[in-house]
Amino acid sequence: MKARSRLYRIEGIVLSRRDQGEADRVVRMLTADGIVDLLAKGIRKPHSRKAGHLELFSRSQVLASRVKNSWDILSQAEALTVRRRLQEDFERATYARYIAELIIRFFEGETDVQLYNFVDQVFAHLEEVAEPMRFVRWVEPRLLTLAGFRPTWDMCVGEREDALCEAELHPQPSDRRPYGIDPAHGGALCPNCFKAHREMRAVQQLSPSALSWLQAFQRREYEDVRQYDFPSQTAVELSHVMEHYIVYHLEWRPSILTLMQELGRRE
Ligand SMILES: [Zn+2]
Structure with missing residues (x-):
């Protein structure tokens, strides 16, 4: 036949x-x-x-x-x-x-x-680009958005006493208390909600610097974000934060992440 x-x-x-x-x-x-x-x-x-x-x-x-x-x-x-x-x-x-x-798994x-x-x-x-890792951090929220997992970094996604918190998030270097990341609710937590939910499985701590960079990567064009000094400590934190966020939604860990974490440590 x-x-x-x-x-x-x-x-x-x-x-x-x-x-x-x-x-x-x-x-x-x-x-x-x-x-x-x-x-x-x-x-x-x-x-x-x-x-x-x-x-x-x-x-x-x-x-x-x-x-x-x-x-x-x-x-x-x-x-x-x-x-x-x-x-x-x-x-x-x-x-x-x-x-x-990411494209193969998300789409x-x-x-x-x-x-x-x-x-x-x-x-x-x-x-x-001069700094591929920084560029990848800019790409991630756009891919997540196209895949229907747009993260919310501007507003707290937490819930306390059965009400949505929705506090606007304006992280400052002087902030004493950490913020949080909650992939299950799709974004960041204010310090109060982080404190209330820190025992939850997917919730992790987020520094004010990391949160303000997440906001910048999402809001601004790459031409703009590439001009600022990107502290290496924040870069390392963000690579873990994005890994946590993405792996949660993919329910699968891309094997290439191990290699990327090594690259991140070398930079
Ligand atoms: Zn909150």
């Missing part, structure tokens, strides 16, 4: 790849209309014409054919943009892999043009 096949052309960004069989590879691509897995046959053979067009994080135009009950087969690929630095620079490659993992099949264009710009900037 002949498999029904139909040719189609799509543009996508390569999020991950894994080897299949002896010479093939399954390429996972983000498109404006979903995340697709395509089988690139013979791509690991020397002189494969497809190989250079399907590098990680590159944006490519591909021709594929639908296959019933299997991966669609990718027959041609043409790279539109190759992100060389995201392959060759270890630190940038690590952050790019992290962003790709699965539900993507759109807005997400697609955003991810394309994120990978473009990740090649250029």
Whole structure:
């Protein structure tokens, strides 16, 4: 019986790849209309014409054919943009892999043009920015928002005595009492709510400096936040805070986080 096949052309960004069989590879691509897995046959053979067009994080135009009950087969690929630095620079490659993992886990099949264009710009900037880790902190709240998990950092998400607190949060360096983070309620806690809820499983302490940086990353353009001195202590705290927040919502810990924490300690 002949498999029904139909040719189609799509543009996508390569999020991950894994080897299949002896010479093939399954390429996972983000498109404006979903995340697709395509089988690139013979791509690991020397002189494969497809190989250079399907590098990680590159944006490519591909021709594929639908296959019933299997991966669609990718027959041609043409790279539109190759992100060389995201392959060759270890630190940038690590952050790019992290962003790709978040996209795969958070969006699965539900993507759109807005997400697609955003991810394309994120990978473009990740090649250029002076401080990739700081840039990733700016990217995270935007991805969370697109995924429907927009964190609330401006207002307390706590509840006390059966009423929502909703206190406006204006962290100051002179604040004596810590704030909190509560991923279950989707944001930050004022010092009073943190004190009341600190025994709860997902609640963690948050310094005033970390909270004001979370607010800045969410509200401001990257051009703006990159100009301020980003204390290394706050950077380390934020990498743990965002890991906690994201892992809570994904219910899964991206393996790349271990490597990122190591990078964070080295910086
Ligand atoms: Zn509160």
